[in-house]
Amino acid sequence: MTLTQRLVLYGTCAVALMNSVGLLVLLVQQNQQQGRLERTEARLTEVEQSSVVEFIQEVPRGAAGLRASAGGEQPQYQYQYSRNKRSEEMEKELKQEMQEIHLEEGKEFSEQEVSQEVGEETEKKMKHKHRHSQRYHKTQVQDDMMMMMTYSMVPLPGADGMPGQNGTDGIPGVNGTPGADGKRGKRPPGEKGEPGEKGARGEPGPPGETSQPSNDVIIECLIKSLINPRNVTKMESTFGTWMKDTAQLNDERIWVAEHFSRVVKEYQSIASFQSNTSDVVDVRKFYQGCGHTVHNGSLYYHIAGTSSIAFHFHTKSLRTLSIDHALHHNLAYLLHNSKTYFKLAADENGLWLIFASSMDESIMVAQLDQKTFSVTSYINTTYPRTKAGNAFIACGVLYVTDTKDSRVTFAFDLLKGKPVNMTFDLRSPGGVLAMLSYSPKDRHLYVWDQGYVRLYVVHF
Known part of the structure; x- marks a missing residue:
């Protein structure tokens, strides 16, 4: 390389x-x-x-x-x-x-x-x-x-602020409707005490004097006056009776019985009575006079020409009760101005019958038992029928007018069996006062006066 x-x-x-x-x-x-x-x-x-x-x-x-x-x-x-x-x-x-x-x-x-x-x-x-x-x-x-x-930019929550001042009171509201009245309380009875020792018998006293009229009856049951009279309507007949049930509170019907008939007119209210719109009820027997009454769903009336009064149910049943030693014919009337032999009345104590005794022609009063339809007691007032113009019973007291029917001149306590010193004006004299009856349901006096039917408020 x-x-x-x-x-x-x-x-x-x-x-x-x-x-x-x-x-x-x-x-x-x-x-x-x-x-x-x-x-x-x-x-x-x-x-x-x-x-x-x-x-x-x-x-x-x-x-x-x-x-x-x-x-x-x-x-x-x-x-x-x-x-x-x-x-x-x-x-x-x-x-x-x-x-x-x-x-x-x-x-x-x-x-x-x-x-x-x-x-x-x-x-x-x-x-x-x-x-x-x-x-x-x-x-x-x-x-x-x-x-x-x-x-780093996230905001922090702020601190709570100071509380504000309290506001002023508002305007008070309208008062509500008052509540219903409560029931009245009852105080419980106390324990029964031990009986005391029997006292010594006293010496008999001197014989008493002849009884005189007194006012020792309960003051609340004595009539002081009749106030606020008012006319209801005008009738064609001079003699007759107009009635409401004296015991049933919710019954506003009116019955009218003219002198000597066997039918009764039934009105549903005061308005129908004033407009003369009625039903006719046959009571099966002829009645006489102006002394009838309707009590607790039944009509009590005098059977013409007899000494009997009738108990008429709305079921058309009929019961009679004969009254012994009672004037019932020959024009010997208990109440001459109204051509009445038997006067029936109802008050706070029940059902009563006023008639004249055939023995001495004094005014008698009988208390009746509604259930058995019988007489429980007789009371002789010793007041002569010839001095009476009309009569009615209120709160256990019999009131009798003079022959002109202008004043109440006699009163008798039926519960105590003695007269009461009581007189007061009733109406101006003149004309025919055919009927005078008291109703304990409304404490009114029902009157048939010179063909007019009227109402008076009874002031005790």
């Missing part, structure tokens, strides 16, 4: 050796750069996590500081300032490391220019790889910085 050939061979080997050394140096630098990039990535991750943790930890402290400062804004600014300062320091560190990376890349590119002889293919691959790594790290750094800036 010639010297020239040897020199060429040695030169080629030297070039190959230099290329190999350069490639080896490039691989070592690439590994170092890769390690530095990995450390940078770890650092960025650590910075990101520490920022998030610090932010989470600082938020409660900031809120507590806000509350401690009673609404001041200084703790929030200090906290934001410290976080911004730390962010700036971290950004400087990142910039410094990026500059070092760029320097290394520049150095790397300069060495690559020296070793271009390694081959174009290897150089292109290395440049492409470094550009891709550069773009990746720039994008990563920008994303990390944007994340940190986002965390």
